Amino acid sequence: MNGKSTSSAPAVAFKRVIVASEGGAGLVPLTRFALRLAAPDAFVRLTEVVCNPAALCPRLLMSYPDWREAHRAMQHEASTRLTLAARQAAAFVAKPETDLIDLAAMHWQATEALSRSAREWHADLIAVASHPRSHRWACRLNPEELVAMSHCPVLHVPFAHVCTKDAGVTRVLVAVDRSPPSLTALHIAASVVPKGTVFRLVYVLDRPAWLGELLPRDRFGLDGEQTLRQARKLIRGTSKTVELAVVETETLSDDIASTVLHEAKRWQADLLVMSTSSKPKFVHPLPGHVVAQTLRDAECPVLVCPSTIEATANVAHHNQRPLQSASRGAVSASGVL
Template sequence: MTTPTEPNTFRRVMIASAGGTGLPSGTRVAQQFAAADARFRLVNIVCNPAALYPTLMLSFPDWCEAHRAMLHGAQVALRDAVIALHGVVAATDAEIVDLTALHQGAAEALAHTAAQWNADLVVVAAHPREHHWDSRIDPEELVALIGRPVLYLPPASGGASDAPAASRVLVAIDGSDTALDALRTALDVAPPGARIKVVYAADDRFAWCEWLPFEVVSQHRIDVLRRGVAMLEQGGRAAETALLELDDESGDASSAILGEAQRWHADLIVMGSHGMRGAPHPLPGHVTSRTLRDAACPVLVCARSASSLRAVATPRIGLSEPHPGSAGGLFYQ
């Protein structure tokens, strides 16, 4: 059982990137949420060269040469990242995940790797050109597959050489169990001196206001924030909350969250993988998806009961194994 003097910090942290971008800085960001003796694993995603150039007809020799060059580049990037982190973290190892050998998508392959290694936090360092990158890792899909928190570092924050401390943590809740579990996770892992602000923001304008009185909806929002205040006080944190107003008729909660994060100068946004109207699996266009797409600061996405799932045995995921001798099992100790 966790005691108040021993916060429930992460002990097995996996940092993943396509092309090796952001591995050192991602590790430094994750370090402030990890235990002092935490182990870190760097994962470089190598995609299929044919998928990168869909309009070109690559001959087999050209494909093999491109694949070899990408594997070599991934090895160099991992070695450089391990060297850069020498003396920064206590224990670091590295792995190449070759999507060509695994015949899987990036999120599926990384979920398999995280489950095998029993990671309790997965950090995704976004590629600067991820919308053109075949090996893009979808953080929401990862949360749905492994049921554990995923820390997403957008390109704007992933390339910084000095990782800023998470001194201002913004937690978005909507009354769902998933959102309240995200607040519990934030209370567990936020640095002791960090300020935590809980805000209510949900796409509930059309969901409720058409058939519920305005007073009922308003009371629900107040009750949700009161629960947030109680959790903050129980965790020994100063109660700081806000009820975000949605500016336009579309009721875009993600814009309200991102706007508040910018005004409040948040270093980290924490939210659930789905809210009251969502499903456990990611759906395009909902609040978390839109927040991840446009966020300028790191976003920690938590699944339902994330704090308790970290202590559960590794989930079994029915995925194919890498080919013998492939780079999917390549390690650097």
């Protein structure tokens, strides 16, 4: 890809990319953005999720003919929208595949259905655009659930970001801690982003406010500086510009996620990269809460990498597997009721 890493980990290239957007809107710009991180010869599958009509109008459960008619209309609309998106995407990707996921036939939630489809297709990147949590979308593609279920990295792009501009990737902020998965996420990001990208490696100094005077900043800051130096060595062999920063939670209400998001907004990052293994706060001992909060409130695209080395290694493993897809260039048949 764009330079060699000094790490012993194999180089990463996203070659099988699934793209999905809530309601099917924005599939083409989302695909264009996701391909900025993919290999030039990457296979792309555009995915459309058809919601169960009863989820939109529970009264349809009282009348099967009405439900069937509504379901047929939704399938037709989704198929038409997906075919149109594939035609438009053909301008910058060769023969994009398409897949129609019918939730009424599968009896799954949208997130689970997409995760299963990605695993069966051996995807090494899932790109998804979704509305904020305040939107009560009937078949919402919840990025938090998708990250928890998926076997590969997930690129979450806020829907507002997809609709407003065709953005590039020139400024990448990577949140690192002492965990090996965070360094693996950095390695993946360094492998897939375009040339000329500026990196900013951020370590959050998470010092509880109620222990302010008891835990001196110098002791915490030294740990952060050591972690950043180790992270910088990981991409020292690349041609990328690297900035280092130790940032601190300032108030009692601050946490790691809000601090990272504030730094990403202040620095005007085009992409935020994290691992699902993040150092928890004392008041939030459950692992992964940092990523969940970040996905919930992010205003820029977020690339979340698997928390285990084994899961991350699957990316390079599947890249080398010759796989054939029966649905290439056509809309997959939906399930039968």
